Amino acid sequence: MDTRWRNTRNNRPLKVAAFILCCILAFSTFFFLIRIVHFSYQCRPEMNRGALFGNIEDSSFTNSSIFTRQLYNDLEMISDMANYYKNDEYVDSGAAFRPREQELVQQMKDQIKSDIRDAKIALLDEMSRHDEGTGRYYYPGYSQDESLIPENYSNEITVIKGAEYYNGVPLMSVVVDEDEITERVKKEYQGIINSERLDLTRRYRNTAEHISGIKNLSYIVINRNTGEIYTNFNGSVSKDANLLSMVDKDKWSLAVQNGKFSYGSPVYNNDGNQDYYDDYRKIDLDMYLSERFIGDNLDIFLMVNTDADTLVEGDGYYKAFNQYTKTYDHIKLFTSLFIASFVLCLAAFGFCCAMAGETDENGKVKLAKIDRVYTSIHFIISLSLFITGAVLVATFSKDIVQEFDGEISLWATSFTSAIGAAAAAVGTQWAMSVVRHVRNGTLLKHTLTNVLIVKNYERIKMVLSFEKAKHIRTKVVGIASVAVAVNLFLIMLLAVSVASGNGFFSTVFFGLIIIFDLAVIYMVKSSIKALDDLMEAIIQAQEGKFGVEISVSSMPLYLRDFAQRIVNLRDGMKIAVDEAVKGERMKTELITNVSHDLKTPLTSIISYVDLLKRCDLDDQTALSYIKVLEEKSGRLKKLIEDLVEASKASTGNVNMNITKVNLSELAVQLTGENEEELRAMGIDMRISVPQEAPIVLADSQKAFRAIENLMSNISKYAMPGTRVYVEVGRDNGYGFISIKNVSKDALDIPVEQLTQRFVRGDAARSSEGSGLGLSIAENLVTLQDGEFNIELDGDLFKATVKFKLDQELDL
Amino acid sequence: MYNVLICDDDEAILESVDIYLKLEGYNVIKAQDGMQAIKAAQENELHCIILDIMMPRLDGLNTTLKLREKQNIPIILLSAKGEDTDKITGLSFGADDYVTKPFNPLELIARVKSQIRRYVSLGSIGRSEGVIVTGGLELDTGAKILRLDGDEVKLTATEYGILEYLCQNMGRVLSTQQIYEAVWNEPSYTTEKTVTVHIRRIREKIEINPKEPKYLKVVWGIGYKMEKY
Structure with missing residues (x-):
């Protein structure tokens, strides 16, 4: 079994393929998920978790936001029509435009007034600046009431006795009269008013056209103030009619009165009010439908046909219904795909994790390059990337799924899904790395903190340990610590004195700090100098110079013993070296002397052998003996000479x-x-x-x-x-x-x-x-x-x- | 009949040298320490003194100093110390020659002869122009003759040329190349072996012990020089 797993684990292409597959599946998971959620939003105004997992049985067309949107759109148009436009005549006569026209004219007048005032202020500014060159103050309004000029000359508008003044000049006085403004409005803004009016007319035409195109909606609008009735209902409607009772329930499947929904046959409660269908949508629609119409004092009654069989072709409701049906079909497919993708993605992820880490014959795990990153760092980076990806996916998905305008953007969905896939890739590679480390037994060992601790173990141990130094007295460390503490204490006292403004104590403490620090520096320097002297002595001794003086008595206490030992060591060394040199010299001298003592008798031997040769000897044997003597004495001579030379050369005594x-x-x-x-x-x-x-x-x-x-x-x-x-x-x-x-x-x-x-x-x-x-x-x-x-x-x-x-x- | 004083604390050496000197026809006076030697020098008219350095009572060097206070007799030092420094010390104390033990008796006799000949003939030969003198060596550049302790030495023309060039540059070290170019009068492109062979022959003619030349010295790796005395 081991072998099979090892083969799979060492099959790199397979693993790469699995990894890529995992990413692709993550992509499709996200893609379908976004689409499902999007649909859920289209179907309902609020997220329904059931829809996420395909449980959309309780979904219906009238429940969907597609329908709500259509209805809201129509409601707005109908209310506009009933409230503002009313009919062709009302629009053409300009009556519909009047409130807007008055509002516009008022705005324009205010604008003109403000313009004129600004121009005046600019002019006054210019005038006052004009005379500054002479060094005199010039008040444009001095000829008026000088008492009104504020004491602190100011460029700001001042309000005195209810009138605006600028540099003492009453601004209102310069504003031209209403007629002139009206004139200017007509002259300068008539074009705008005309185009606004045309715009209103155009909007009216569009609205009217749209309303006339509605086929699956019937509306009744009653103005409670005027009794006016606006409707497309083909039947007589009176001002005080009970509208709900008029609904033909076979034709209209939904009725809405003043934004309040009721389904099928409305139910009446005890107090005679309608019992509204109580669900979450009521709150929303209450907010943006009912209040609005009540404010306008309109009574709006809508009847909508949402039945698939009787829905009439050709208007917004028909389209919305088709869109709903299509999306609803898609969602079933997407849900299956989503589930399949998700499960497969998890499987691929699991495979990747299980197969992580190539293994050699001995079952030893080969770590990947990425595993060299400390596991803690890897975790933090991967996590932050993953979270970033997740946040991006969430943000983008939210924008996408809340997009109500029908079709979803494929590009945006793909992009978001790609981010999701990238996040999944990051997560997968991290998980694989974790698996490798776990199998290698290095997950916790390879964290940054652990590695830092292991690498600096000796240093940490030294700082934390209470081991005593062998030779330097613990006192030295103590003295150093005390010196630091005293210094800090003095600085603190100085700070307090300075802060309290006590000059005398400040000076005293400052002086103390200087004196104390100089003393400390002296001690440190003398310590270092003593050490340096010792080093110099040792270095010189190593080079054979023993003359460097070490004055033990002037050393710091903690070095004296050490210095004495070095002096002793050096003296011992000097004696040893001297002895060795002396011994070598004596050896050479001995050889020289011995050879000298040998030479004197040898001289005689040589001489007498030579003399013997000269004697008149007939005996051939004797002559041959003499020859041997001569040879050997010559040899002895050479030997002695060489011996001396060799001894000198080998000892370097030359x-x-x-x-x-x-x-x-x-x-x-x-x-x-x-x-x-x-x-x-x-x-x-x-x-x-x-x-x-x-x-x-x-x-x-x-x-x-x-x-x-x-x-x-x-x-x-x-x-x-x-x-x-x-x-x-x-x-x-x-x-x-x-x-x-x-x-x-x-x-x-x-x-x-x-x-x-x-x-x-x-x-x-x-x-x-x-x-x-x-x-x-x-x-x-x-x-x-x-x-x-x-x-x-x-x-x-x-x-x-x-x-x-x-x-x-x-x- | 020349008188030679031989002074050594070793009887055997004293005897053997005595025999050799007598064979050469010298009158030998023997002494066993420095004091005896000085006494003998005062009592006799000496022509050469052989002094051992290591002697009891008064050593050879101090004896030499004492003798040199009054007399100009040639002194040959005899010693077992063979170092260059020992030789230099001996010569600077006023000795004329230095022989190390164990010596070849014949070499010692030759040196004695040389010293006596120079001592006796010194001043009898007129110093004329063109005569270069160093120790017992006289080079008459006019007559192109070389005399050693008064005796003429036969030289070939090349040998004479080399010697003349060396004597003209007395005390200076000359390389074989320089010598070749000066004597053969043609450029030399490499170090010449010819010169060294000739010089060796010259040394054999003028030196008592060619291995330890007195006049024509070898400065190894540099060249040759004629020692100035």
């Missing part, structure tokens, strides 16, 4: 006199010195030098000694009849001389051992030589910052000596 040395010159000189000797042994020397001689930094004498040792090795160990190659060149900042020769004995020793003291190419040590040559050479070269390198390739022996190139010259 003074180096570094100068610029021409390696080509050195190589040529060496060749010149050794060539003849080697040739005598049948060894040919080949030398190759570069066009431009490498100039290196070396001690010329010591460099020669090193290379001479190599040369002497050649004379000892090179195979006669072979060639020796000396090459000079430069390599990566170094100049080098390499010497290659073929060894006469097999070199069966590791390269590293060759440069060790007393190691020779021949294990038997039969040949001459001390075994120190290469060791001395290596030490001497290394002491000059050079490199000494030996390579063995079968019997081929290659020694390379490198010295640093003189950069100055090379550049």
Whole structure:
């Protein structure tokens, strides 16, 4: 089972498809939902939850807002007709327009008055401004009653004794008389009045036409004041008739009196008033139907035919009925689709969640990239996006479903549904991420707060812990805290003193703060300086300088012990170093002295062997013994000399006199010195030098000694009849001389051992030589910052000596 | 008959040197410490003194100082200390030569001979124009002759040319290239091996121990110079 789920979980295309499907289904869910709600609004003025889930059985045409809207529209037209337009004659004579005309003229007169007054004020302003240049105040109304000029000269209109004044000038005095205004109204506004009147006539014609086109409605309007009756009812209607009793219930299925509905056969209650159908619509219709007509003192009675069988074709009610029927059919389909979409969407969502997180063979969950976002952050972002989406969907849906004008906007619905789908996508991906984290066991561990705490655990622990410092006394921390507290306290006192305006205490506290802070700064600085001194002493000691003075007594108390320990440590170190240096020197001295003591007797041996040679000896055996003595004494001499040199070179007890040395010159000189000797042994020397001689930094004498040792090795160990190659060149900042020769004995020793003291190419040590040559050479070269390198390739022996190139010259 | 003082605290060395010097026909006076040496120098007319440095009572260096207060006799120091600094110290104390132990007896004798010859003949040869002198070496540029401690040394024309150029630039270090260009009188494009071979031959002719030349010195990696005495 595990494998099957894993295969599905790791099937990325399938999961992507499921996710997209979920989004699409969310889209369709929202789409159908909006349409259902919209229908519910069309059917009823208020939301009926039953309609949302397809329960629209109690819905009927007369119940729907489609019908209500139509009825309201007609009612308004009929009441307008009964109240204002009345009939053609009334409109044509201008009587219908009169109230409106009077209202218009009054408005225009007021406008003209106000215009004239504004013009006057502007003029007065201009006049007073005119004389400001002279520096004198100019009051336009001074020639009038000066006592009326207010003391505080003002540009505002002042009312004095019921009359308006502006800068002391009575404004009313400048307003022209009524006749002139009427004249101006006629002149300037007659066009507007005429167009308004035409407009009224046009509206009357439209209304009359509409009313005459009504087929499924019968109306009776009685003006209770005048007794006028306006109706399309084909029967006689008297002023005091009981209208309800006149209803032919077969023909009219609904009657409305003054905005109050009754269905079928009206019911009378005890007090003789009609018992109105009591439902929620009454409140609405009461508000916008009945009150209005009562105010106009009209008695309006409507009879409506809403029966599908007898409905007459060709008017608003017929259309409304058809629209209602169509929508009603749609809603059944949409409800099924909505339910299907919703269920499938949930299924897709569930699948996405269940299959979230690819899994490897070990059942370990592979987190997606988005999962790197801390779960808490992810939750907050997803939630806010989701809520934003939900709010947008709710807002847009409300606008859409409350749109009463028939057809719903497909574009707006799609757009809103898309937002809903996006919100669903956000929610789904969050849920999937949660599932992945849960399966991985990291949901709570990966929250931002948790991660922050884990990452800074050590720091948090340190701040919170009460662990004592091992060496710095806790007092130091205490002193620092006290210093901060005292400072804050002093600042507080200063603030209080300043606030209470006490100059003396303010000065005192200010001074105290300065003195206290300077003391604290002094303490901090001396602490830091003491630490710095200690650091300097340690750094210098590490570089071999032990002379830096540490004055322990002037250290801060908490550092004294530490400083004393450092002094002790340093002194101990100095003694150790001195001892080591002394020991090394003594070793070299010992070797020098011993060799010196060896040399004196050796001198005698050499001399006497030579003298013995000169004696007249016939015994061949004796002569051969003398020869052995001579050889071995010579060997001993060489050994002693090399021993001293090797000991000095290996301890670095050699003074180096570094100068610029021409390696080509050195190589040529060496060749010149050794060539003849080697040739005598049948060894040919080949030398190759570069066009431009490498100039290196070396001690010329010591460099020669090193290379001479190599040369002497050649004379000892090179195979006669072979060639020796000396090459000079430069390599990566170094100049080098390499010497290659073929060894006469097999070199069966590791390269590293060759440069060790007393190691020779021949294990038997039969040949001459001390075994120190290469060791001395290596030490001497290394002491000059050079490199000494030996390579063995079968019997081929290659020694390379490198010295640093003189950069100055090379550049 | 020249008188040579040999002074060493080691009997065996004293004896052996005595034998060699006597073989060469010198009159040998022996001393075992500095005091004896000074005494002997006062009592005898000496032509050369061989002094060991490490001696009881008065060491070789201080003896040299004392002797140099009055006399100009050639002094050869004998020591087991072979360092350059030791040699320099010895020479600066007024010694004329420095031989390290263990020495080749024949080399010591050659040095004694050289010192005596120069000491005795000094001043007897007139200093004429064109004669360059350093220590026991005289180069007569007029006659194109080289004399070592008064004896003429046979040189080839090239050897003479090199020597003359070196002597004209006494004390200066000259590279093989410079020497080649001056002596062969043609440009040198690379470091010349020819020069080093010639110089080696010259050294064999004028130096007692060519490995430790007194006059014609090698400055390794730089060139050659004629030491000025």
